[in-house]
Amino acid sequence: xxxxxxxxxxxxxxxxxxxxxxxxxxxxxxxxxxxxxxxxxxxxxxxxxxxxxxxxxxxxxxxxxxxxxxxxxxxxxxxxxxxxxxxxxxxxxxxxxxxxxxxxxxxxxxxx
Amino acid sequence: xxxxxxxxxxxxxxxxxxxxxxxxxxxxxxxxxxxxxxxxxxxxxxxxxxxxxxxxxxxxxxxxxxxxxxxxxxxxxxxxxxxxxxxxxxxxxxxxxxxxxxxxxxxxxxxxxxxx
Numbered sequence: 162x163x164x165x166x167x168x169x170x171x172x173x174x175x176x177x178x179x180x181x182x183x184x185x186x187x188x189x190x191x192x193x194x195x196x197x198x199x200x201x202x203x204x205x206x207x208x209x210x211x212x213x214x215x216x217x218x219x220x221x222x223x224x225x226x227x228x229x230x231x232x233x234x235x236x237x238x239x240x241x242x243x244x245x246x247x248x249x250x251x252x253x254x255x256x257x258x259x260x261x262x263x264x265x266x267x268x269x270x271x272x273x
Numbered sequence: 274x275x276x277x278x279x280x281x282x283x284x285x286x287x288x289x290x291x292x293x294x295x296x297x298x299x300x301x302x303x304x305x306x307x308x309x310x311x312x313x314x315x316x317x318x319x320x321x322x323x324x325x326x327x328x329x330x331x332x333x334x335x336x337x338x339x340x341x342x343x344x345x346x347x348x349x350x351x352x353x354x355x356x357x358x359x360x361x362x363x364x365x366x367x368x369x370x371x372x373x374x375x376x377x378x379x380x381x382x383x384x385x386x387x388x389x
Contacts (some may be wrong), residue, residue, distance in 0.1 A: 203379035264316030
């Protein structure tokens, strides 16, 4: 158990819908990262937050947004969902940006 | 364009023998490399890392070798055990010690099967 929790574990929704994925980092970790793993793909970095502020952006679509709250949990919002958004979404946390990242178990999103 | 490549999607090894997983990268700005292991239905777990100022790092049965001139790194597992069966991801960070934000660039993974 990495100490990073993600909810829900599974999510099935329809095209055009909006969903929110939630992540609670390890106790004391200030950095949160979001990654997407599509079928047969490696993990693609989406976005990073540090102590409530956006620090880095990767290949995140404009339909996607994230935020980190004062209690340090983070949410990833996916809107106008398309079939191609079906993937595993992982959250990771670390103390400082250069510390080891610890990953949560992921949320499997299926868009029908 | 993939900056981190793991060209072998799968590898099968006999228990007790050596497992060698390979990874190539294209970006010379990468200065920190990591290996993660992933079991089904779990998130990736950190295994071992190496800084670009080193060419070898060892942790128990796991050793990572870095060849900067060839832009190549490898993970050696000796001896391999059935519990090592998992997907192994190579990852790299650009400008890690220069204040990189810490986001990692991953390869697509190699599925290792260790047969008893």
